[in-house]
Amino acid sequence: MLTEQQFASDNYSGICPEAWNAMAEANTGHAPAYGADAWTERAAEAFRNLFETDCEVFFAFNGTAANSMALASLCQSYHSVICAESAHVETDECGAPEFFSGGSKLLTAPTTDGLLTPEAVRAVAGRRSDIHFPKPRAVTITQSTETGRVYSVAQLQALSETCRSLGLRLHMDGARFANACASLQRSPAELTWKSGVDVLCFGGTKNGMAVGEAILFFDRAMAEDFDYRCKQAGQLASKMRYLSAPWVGMLESGAWLRNAEHANACARRLAAAVADVPGVSAMFPVEANAVFLSAAPDVLDALARRGWRFYTFIGGGARFMFAWDTAPERVDALARDIRACAVPVAA
Numbered sequence: 119m120l121t122e123q124q125f126a127s128d129n130y131s132g133i134c135p136e137a138w139n140a141m142a143e144a145n146t147g148h149a150p151a152y153g154a155d156a157w158t159e160r161a162a163e164a165f166r167n168l169f170e171t172d173c174e175v176f177f178a179f180n181g182t183a184a185n186s187m188a189l190a191s192l193c194q195s196y197h198s199v200i201c202a203e204s205a206h207v208e209t210d211e212c213g214a215p216e217f218f219s220g221g222s223k224l225l226t227a228p229t230t231d232g233l234l235t236p237e238a239v240r241a242v243a244g245r246r247s248d249i250h251f252p253k254p255r256a257v258t259i260t261q262s263t264e265t266g267r268v269y270s271v272a273q274l275q276a277l278s279e280t281c282r283s284l285g286l287r288l289h290m291d292g293a294r295f296a297n298a299c300a301s302l303q304r305s306p307a308e309l310t311w312k313s314g315v316d317v318l319c320f321g322g323t324k325n326g327m328a329v330g331e332a333i334l335f336f337d338r339a340m341a342e343d344f345d346y347r348c349k350q351a352g353q354l355a356s357k358m359r360y361l362s363a364p365w366v367g368m369l370e371s372g373a374w375l376r377n378a379e380h381a382n383a384c385a386r387r388l389a390a391a392v393a394d395v396p397g398v399s400a401m402f403p404v405e406a407n408a409v410f411l412s413a414a415p416d417v418l419d420a421l422a423r424r425g426w427r428f429y430t431f432i433g434g435g436a437r438f439m440f441a442w443d444t445a446p447e448r449v450d451a452l453a454r455d456i457r458a459c460a461v462p463v464a465a
Contacts, residue, residue, distance in 0.1 A: 278314020
């Protein structure tokens with residue numbers, strides 16, 4: 119068991135009080151199964167209120183299933199989905215999008231920071247148009263991205279306009295959507311359907327819940343038979359209230375945004391604390407709850423020997439992720455150790 123906070127992943131964190139208390143409140147008496155309960159309806163209405171639109175809402179256990187089912191609902195097996203080469207659906211979902219769609223192929227576009235551009239989408243969509251190549255049908259973007267960048271409203275609108283011109287649907291992997299809202303100080307509606315996003319997978323796990331993602335279709339027609347897809351994929355919880363009740367606690371209390379604001383602030387705290395450390399530099403702008411630091415291998419090895427856990431799977435630098443419960447003093451301890459490990463190497 120880890121006795122001190124680590125920042126290798128925001129999945130390390132526990133459950134926030136608002137989610138925990140709502141689940142405990144739901145854990146009384148009996149309730150109808152398979153989503154026919156009052157908690158699930160309340161959660162769906164909370165999403166509609168938050169997003170200011172009559173969207174269709176579904177609940178899944180995790181992000182891989184949510185993304186894969188959402189993309190599969192937009193595509194036939196002979197279609198393709200355009201994504202950044204660093205996208206989670208490409209690098210970390212074990213072929214699940216292709217599996218759930220029965221064969222839809224992911225087409226990747228190179229990016230320097232995980233942000234997909236209209237030009238990149240057009241380049242990939244225009245590679246081939248013959249019948250021997252899977253026909254582009256959708257674009258998926260991650261908000262915030264795997265490098266901690268965020269798409270602005272203007273960037274989202276430009277992407278959605280490109281998608282419409284090419285006849286493509288726009289899906290958003292929002293595993294850290296709350297962090298993007300907090301970073302940009304824009305409403306969920308502005309960052310989704312008002313900017314042309316068709317489907318959002320809103321992440322709850324990284325935002326303070328135990329499990330659970332919400333899939334929002336802003337055009338209800340796109341959600342036709344999606345409940346059957348959830349059942350077939352093993353994502354229709356029999357005791358659905360335990361997936362939906364935490365969302366009630368998160369959304370009605372505003373914890374979803376407070377949690378993200380705190381996580382983002384801790385990321386900025388670390389970035390500021392190490393900005394002047396010799397030989398250590400930020401790999402990407404710190405815009406959400408992620409900090410990527412480039413440093414010599416000796417520095418990273420020394421940091422690991424001091425007990426710090428981190429990943430180096432993007433660009434070789436150290437990734438640090440911050441969560442709703444991050445203790446500022448623990449961030450400061452990490453910053454001190456980074457400085458202590460780096461200064462001898464620089465000298």
